[in-house]
Amino acid sequence: MTPKAIVRVGTLRTVDALRAHLKNLGLRIPCDEELLTGAQSPLRAPLISGPFKIGNRIAVQPMEGWDGTPDGAPSENTFRRWRRFGRSGGKLVWGGEAVAVCHDGRANPNQLLASPINKAKLGELREVLIQEHVQTTGSDDGLLIGLQLTHSGRYCRPNEHGRPEPRILYHHPLLDRRLNLPSDYPLLTDGEIGSIIEDFHRSALMAWQLGFDFVDIKHCHGYLGHEFLSAHTRPGRYGGSFENRTKFLREVVEGIRSIAGGLQIGVRLSAIDTVPFRSDPNHEGGKSSPGVAEMYTNLLPYSWGFGVNPQDPRDSDLSEPTRFLSLLEELGIQLVNITAGSPYYNPHLQRPALYPPSDGYLPPEDPLCGVARQMEATRELKRRFPQLLIVGSAYTYLQDFLPHVAQAALREEWVDFVGLGRMVLSYPEILWHASEGSGIERKRICRTFSDCTTGPRNGLPSGCYPLDDYYKDSAWAAKLIEVKQR
Numbered sequence: 001m002t003p004k005a006i007v008r009v010g011t012l013r014t015v016d017a018l019r020a021h022l023k024n025l026g027l028r029i030p031c032d033e034e035l036l037t038g039a040q041s042p043l044r045a046p047l048i049s050g051p052f053k054i055g056n057r058i059a060v061q062p063m064e065g066w067d068g069t070p071d072g073a074p075s076e077n078t079f080r081r082w083r084r085f086g087r088s089g090g091k092l093v094w095g096g097e098a099v100a101v102c103h104d105g106r107a108n109p110n111q112l113l114a115s116p117i118n119k120a121k122l123g124e125l126r127e128v129l130i131q132e133h134v135q136t137t138g139s140d141d142g143l144l145i146g147l148q149l150t151h152s153g154r155y156c157r158p159n160e161h162g163r164p165e166p167r168i169l170y171h172h173p174l175l176d177r178r179l180n181l182p183s184d185y186p187l188l189t190d191g192e193i194g195s196i197i198e199d200f201h202r203s204a205l206m207a208w209q210l211g212f213d214f215v216d217i218k219h220c221h222g223y224l225g226h227e228f229l230s231a232h233t234r235p236g237r238y239g240g241s242f243e244n245r246t247k248f249l250r251e252v253v254e255g256i257r258s259i260a261g262g263l264q265i266g267v268r269l270s271a272i273d274t275v276p277f278r279s280d281p282n283h284e285g286g287k288s289s290p291g292v293a294e295m296y297t298n299l300l301p302y303s304w305g306f307g308v309n310p311q312d313p314r315d316s317d318l319s320e321p322t323r324f325l326s327l328l329e330e331l332g333i334q335l336v337n338i339t340a341g342s343p344y345y346n347p348h349l350q351r352p353a354l355y356p357p358s359d360g361y362l363p364p365e366d367p368l369c370g371v372a373r374q375m376e377a378t379r380e381l382k383r384r385f386p387q388l389l390i391v392g393s394a395y396t397y398l399q400d401f402l403p404h405v406a407q408a409a410l411r412e413e414w415v416d417f418v419g420l421g422r423m424v425l426s427y428p429e430i431l432w433h434a435s436e437g438s439g440i441e442r443k444r445i446c447r448t449f450s451d452c453t454t455g456p457r458n459g460l461p462s463g464c465y466p467l468d469d470y471y472k473d474s475a476w477a478a479k480l481i482e483v484k485q486r
């Protein structure tokens with residue numbers, strides 16, 4: 001589909017118009033007409049459950065900036081972003097951003113790194129966030145802050161932006177090709193996995209000592225934790241059966257519990273997926289070609305996915321994700337953040353957008369379908385696991401209607417927390433303003449231009465280039481224009 005063929009959400013002036021549009025598309029997304037404020041607003045309702053007392057239902061999703069120092073310490077840009085996370089008023093800060101547990105596991109040479117030399121600076125990130133949060137909300141009561149721990153697995157680029165150094169668990173017939181991996185490219189050994197698990201333990205202990213309330217053991221977006229879940233074809237202790245594919249999680253959790261007993265644990269999970277997409281090779285438009293599924297019909301039953309139907313892997317299947325959430329319950333993990341797919345191989349599923357990033361493809365569907373898909377999967381999982389505290393993702397494409405949908409989704413108990421991803425880069429306070437009744441600043445609403453993804457794909461820091469003056473007027477913006485004109 002071309003962006004022109006898609007009805008722009010910003011042109012729909014009323015909730016009724018959105019509802020009519022959703023009906024035309026055959027989608028069910030709840031949307032409230034009137035925004036409630038103050039204590040009446042579902043967005044402002046505290047949530048008390050088990051050891052958690054979280055002051056409202058606004059969550060800040062992890063949003064990486066590709067802007068740490070080569071050593072993996074935060075830069076001034078990183079501090080600025082974390083201050084803005086605090087300014088959102090959200091009482092649940094899900095991990096801040098992906099922080100690598102070891103140098104080789106970094107997704108880019110500027111990713112933050114949980115190493116002893118960076119310890120104090122990582123702690124300062126938390127402190128500046130709290131200071132700013134108190135400015136917005138008046139207090140840090142009920143504020144829960146996590147640190148997202150990651151190893152980038154297949155998507156490691158620790159040393160040079162343009163040099164992938166994949167660390168893979170198994171050979172994937174479609175994804176190996178994208179990275180030109182030969183059939184004898186080495187797999188991570190069980191011994192190497194053991195040492196990565198220890199890196200998670202060490203990093204979690206550091207997070208606990210720094211005062212973070214929880215760590216997220218990242219299991220999403222095609223990175224290592226997520227790849228374990230689809231390691232059906234891997235031999236040995238970490239592959240094959242569901243038990244083996246979740247051993248990594250269990251060993252990470254066990255170690256953390258033994259050394260940092262008071263630290264809570266969360267998991268961000270790509271609960272649904274589809275096959276890898278790419279721009280249509282039969283179309284001449286390059287990134288202006290619509291996305292199509294890679295050929296998979298010769299690969300059935302499909303054994304390289306998690307949360308997909310093996311007979312038709314374009315479709316999701318919640319059976320294993322349901323088993324995974326049962327396992328989280330057994331492990332005493334209550335904090336769960338539901339997301340989908342991967343920004344590398346099916347970005348339309350993961351972050352629905354009108355405009356593709358520079359290495360992407362035009363939306364194969366109305367992006368509202370992507371929003372509805374994640375919301376529906378999250379709703380179903382919440383229904384099956386009422387005791388879990390569940391954060392929902394991919395609300396940004398709703399734009400002007402984000403507050404209306406967020407309020408309705410909370411009111412109808414589709415989800416416990418509404419997570420802000422891209423919107424937190426352009427307009428962090430949107431839900432705080434909506435639930436305060438102070439009016440929405442339309443000109444700050446993210447329109448999903450994808451520059452915050454195009455930037456990093458081309459070695460530049462991420463940020464909201466079109467709407468945030470800090471980036472709009474920077475030297476990086478000039479470079480980004482150059483890149484986009486190529």
Ligand SMILES: Cc1cc2nc3c(=O)[nH]c(=O)nc-3n(C[C@H](O)[C@H](O)[C@H](O)COP(=O)(O)O)c2cc1C
Pocket residue numbers: 061062063064065096097098148220221268339350351352393394395396397419420421422423452453462463
């Ligand atoms: C620039 C950028 C950086 C991101 N960084 C992370 C990250 O570090 N960890 C993570 O789990 N997700 C990351 N995401 C995914 C978001 O958290 C979120 O799931 C996605 O953007 C969809 O939500 P949205 O529609 O609110 O943007 C990132 C997304 C973008 C656009």
Ligand code: SF4
Pocket residue numbers: 422423425426445446447448449450451452453463464465466467
């Ligand atoms: S660059 Fe700004 S407007 Fe574009 S998708 Fe990112 S946050 Fe939204």
